[in-house]
Amino acid sequence: RILRQSVEFEVKEKIPCALSELGWDYVDLSQKAKGAGSGNVILAAARREIVEDVFLLTRDFGVVEQISAGPVLIYEALRKNLEDSQSLLVLDIGAKTLDVMVAKKDTFWSRTITYGVSKLIQSLAQATGISEEDLQKRLWKEGLNASGLTEIIQTKLTEILAEIEKTIAIYRQESRGASFSGLLVLGGLTRLKGMDHYLARALDIPLVDISSLLPPEISSRPDSAVFFKAVSFTELSRRSLNLIPCEERQSR
Numbered sequence: 450r451i452l453r454q455s456v457e458f459e460v461k462e463k464i465p466c467a468l469s470e471l472g473w474d475y476v477d478l479s480q481k482a483k484g485a486g487s488g489n490v491i492l493a494a495a496r497r498e499i500v501e502d503v504f505l506l507t508r509d510f511g512v513v514e515q516i517s518a519g520p521v522l523i524y525e526a527l528r529k530n531l532e533d534s535q536s537l538l539v540l541d542i543g544a545k546t547l548d549v550m551v552a553k554k555d556t557f558w559s560r561t562i563t564y565g566v567s568k569l570i571q572s573l574a575q576a577t578g579i580s581e582e583d584l585q586k587r588l589w590k591e592g593l594n595a596s597g598l599t600e601i602i603q604t605k606l607t608e609i610l611a612e613i614e615k616t617i618a619i620y621r622q623e624s625r626g627a628s629f630s631g632l633l634v635l636g637g638l639t640r641l642k643g644m645d646h647y648l649a650r651a652l653d654i655p656l657v658d659i660s661s662l663l664p665p666e667i668s669s670r671p672d673s674a675v676f677f678k679a680v681s682f683t684e685l686s687r688r689s690l691n692l693i694p695c696e697e698r699q700s701r
Contacts, residue, residue: 452477456490464494472500476521491521491557520548520559523635527552530662538629538654540613542566542636547609549616551629558620562612566637572605573598592642610651617652631657 456475460468473494523541531537531554539550545565551558570588574581577598587595593602621627632654634645649656 452490456492459492460494463492466496470497471495472497476525489555491524493521520550520561521557523548524550524552524557524559527633527662528554528557534630536627536630537633537657538617538631538652539633539635540648542609542634542638544637547612547636549613549620551620551624551627552633558624560616560619562616564609564612569605569609569638572608573601576601576605589640593644593647594642606647610648613648613652629654631655633657633659633662635659 453475457468460471460473464471464473471494473492475493476491520541523539527537527539531552533554535553537550537552539548539552541548541550543565544567545563547562547564549560549562570581570585573579573588574584577584579587587598588602591598593599593606595602632645632649632652634648634656638644645656
């Protein structure tokens with residue numbers, strides 16, 4: 450109860466809107482016993498209208514009991530296998546957004562960029578005159594070295610890279626020049642052959658194989674990266690944060 454009151458105070462201080470307008474929750478990262486002093490928490494919040502939009506999108510699937518935050522679930526899945534000295538830069542590139550995360554054993558930081566696979570495909574289609582459907586098929590088949598598209602692909606990727614570097618600069622400013630021991634790339638854009646190695650070279654951070662962070666029963670699968678995300682968004686969500694406001698949970 451004391452911890453929740455402390456977090457609620459931080460919400461009021463850090464987020465520029467009333468609590469009544471938010472759905473918020475936190476995950477306690479502390480390994481200390483209750484009442485043993487300070488610790489670290491992950492805090493996530495969303496405006497109520499966003500939570501309601503999710504309800505509308507998912508109402509055909511039945512009762513929605515929980516709405517969580519993707520980056521938090523990914524971090525929870527990773528952190529138990531992180532070494533104390535590891536500081537990973539994690540890039541989860543989805544259809545519409547790119548989540549830039551910094552994952553350590555006991556701390557977590559995240560920023561979301563509104564630039565994803567869809568925007569990249571649309572931008573390339575406009576520049577080349579090729580339909581989005583045909584372009585996507587070529588990219589997934591041929592990768593960064595797609596015949597006749599290499600130069601334009603590289604140009605468009607610099608836009609994503611610039612946003613990632615901007616986010617890294619923000620984190621380093623807040624964390625006094627922190628460095629990274631490895632880079633982990635997740636999400637739909639990993640289907641673009643060579644994308645993970647391109648980002649590792651451009652950011653000058655060694656690429657980490659996700660299998661090294663997963664238990665054997667998952668790392669042995671050929672689709673381990675995809676399966677990892679599926680696990681993190683199901684099993685872990687049962688004990689993770691819930692952005693549905695408390696009074697809403699009770700009424701539903």
